[in-house]
Amino acid sequence: MTGNIVKNYDPTLYDRPSVSVDVVIFSLVAEDLQVLLVKRKYPPYTGMWAIPGGFVHMDEALEDAAARELAEETGVTDVYMEQLYTFGTPNRDPRTRVITVAYFALVPYDEVHPRPGDDATETAWFSVFDLPALAFDHKEILEYALTRLRYKLEYTAVGFQLLPDEFTLSELQRAYEIILREPLDKRNFRRKILTADILEETGNLRKLGEGRPAKLYRYRANAVAEVKTRRLFP
Amino acid sequence: MTGNIVKNYDPTLYDRPSVSVDVVIFSLVAEDLQVLLVKRKYPPYTGMWAIPGGFVHMDEALEDAAARELAEETGVTDVYMEQLYTFGTPNRDPRTRVITVAYFALVPYDEVHPRPGDDATETAWFSVFDLPALAFDHKEILEYALTRLRYKLEYTAVGFQLLPDEFTLSELQRAYEIILREPLDKRNFRRKILTADILEETGNLRKLGEGRPAKLYRYRANAVAEVKTRRLFP
DNA sequence: ACAAAAGTGTTGAGAGTACACCCATGC
DNA sequence: GCATGGGTGTACTCTCAACACTTTTGT
Structure with missing residues (x-):
């Protein structure tokens, strides 16, 4: 030994x-x-x-x-x-x-x-x-x-890491649709993400040819990035 | 090189x-x-x-x-x-x-x-x-x-791995209270875990001195052990 | 009969989901 | 003036959370 x-x-x-x-x-x-x-x-x-x-x-x-x-x-x-x-x-x-x-x-x-x-x-x-x-x-x-x-x-906001610093809500929604492979409702998406209080407006607008210009947002650096999960037990 | x-x-x-x-x-x-x-x-x-x-x-x-x-x-x-x-x-x-x-x-x-x-x-x-x-x-x-x-x-049912094969609902609730460090409501706990359809009765009872004997349950081996999380986005 | 643990329903609040139209701009 | 993408509100459903008493057994 x-x-x-x-x-x-x-x-x-x-x-x-x-x-x-x-x-x-x-x-x-x-x-x-x-x-x-x-x-x-x-x-x-x-x-x-x-x-x-x-x-x-x-x-x-x-x-x-x-x-x-x-x-x-x-x-x-x-x-x-x-x-x-x-x-x-x-x-x-x-x-x-x-x-x-x-x-x-x-x-x-x-x-x-x-x-x-x-x-x-x-x-x-x-x-x-x-x-x-x-x-x-x-x-x-x-x-x-x-x-x-x-x-x-x-259950986290890690998806923002795939986007540029500034983005529109439509771009963000499209990113999630691509990754999750399912269409999302525009009004519900916007309400939920805005009330989650993890974004802030940059004050800038994006104009790309036709259509109304979109507000640009950025991810709030100090935002809480996790969402409470629905627990198995009460 | x-x-x-x-x-x-x-x-x-x-x-x-x-x-x-x-x-x-x-x-x-x-x-x-x-x-x-x-x-x-x-x-x-x-x-x-x-x-x-x-x-x-x-x-x-x-x-x-x-x-x-x-x-x-x-x-x-x-x-x-x-x-x-x-x-x-x-x-x-x-x-x-x-x-x-x-x-x-x-x-x-x-x-x-x-x-x-x-x-x-x-x-x-x-x-x-x-x-x-x-x-x-x-x-x-x-x-x-x-x-x-x-x-x-x-968000998973992995807690069952800490218990013996057969257990009572009260024992299960106590296990979760110990780990989560918070008291849980008995009625809500029992309803939620029973409707989750991950347990089955063994048919046996546990008698320990005083009090009404408790039904024994086991974890259903083929149960789906994960719970859907509440997503950050709709 | 009483002490001890098991077992059982209902109600109110909040979140999720479904859904259709007006607004600002470029051409 | 019309095509294009941006932006907005409401009603229904379902899940969660709070809460107290009855049942079965041993002593």
Whole structure:
């Protein structure tokens, strides 16, 4: 049992897996919910589409690694990002044991300037409803991210992270309709979101050709972003 | 940039962190929500209380590692367990870089037979409202687990995992009152949970000394465990 | 018969849902 | 003056919350 004492004292004597981060990047593009994918430059799965990601540096926090990957692929910083789940099935990477901590990010489309990182030949947006074949277990990761995003949108105001700073109520309603895939009633939508007290008028108007100009709103930075859920028990 | 090609082809050339799992084990004990902690046998933090956990074996799935740790400390298998979050701040372990994937488990108190694993001198239950000093960043992990548990209890039926197979409605109500820390109305509670159609009578009665015997119920295995949330938008 | 716990209905308030027309601007 | 998108109110339904007494058993 002396071996156990040593092992418990010195974890570096255990075999260690590799640890990576992958970032599922969502945006609203052309009236559609899309994700940014990269085409792999190196084996395995060379030429296949994948979620952008990379290995965690030894002195780097996980969220810093995720933010670094996001910036490398899109140039954006300071966007909404949260840890999604950690995937570690033993043979998910054919090379060696790789445990990946997945994140998802919500970026306003107008802020993104995709550029392939060192390990990709190409980056492109894909509709979440029409995805190509994906490397590793990335299909599973993406499906989980989508489930979580939909779920989260239902009870938090996180959807604003997908819109530009200023937006009209019609644009906001369209964003929700795209993500939820159902039409919403205009009057009820406006009443509910305005009484929720999470928006403020910017004072500006948007004129786009025909029609009456729309008031522009912004998300109140200090707004309470969560809604009470209907509890199972009284 | 040839170095990059090699690195992308062979992730084992990167330095690798150690990866552990920690399991926050909740149960209802003596009218209180408690967690099982272990007293550390080895440095660092020798003699300090900690969340049970250990290193992930190279050929072992993360959830298998968590289930193994749970079984080692409590003897229980087949209980509710879910991945909580992955903590990877660079210096959270003074020995080396250790990334830990935290899980939380809900166990019925009557099934638990705590016994210290190889790396602990002692195990004990502690009220979540009166915790000792904890090793590493385990305080943070435990607080996060508690937040998640409370949150989850509000919109899923996961609370049943803390009770024995058969229970009375009064016991169930008391369990929810303990966790939510608020008194609930008996009539409203019973109406709501019975109309939710997630329980079935077992046909048995519980007699405990005085008072009218109570009908026993069990959680319907195939019941839909989630409640629709009240959406932020119509 | 009384102490102790189980069990049972009704009413009022607030939120959600469904639904149709007028307003400001560009062409 | 008409086409286009922006903006507004009301009535019905349903769920939630508050509240007190009767029933069954053991002693």
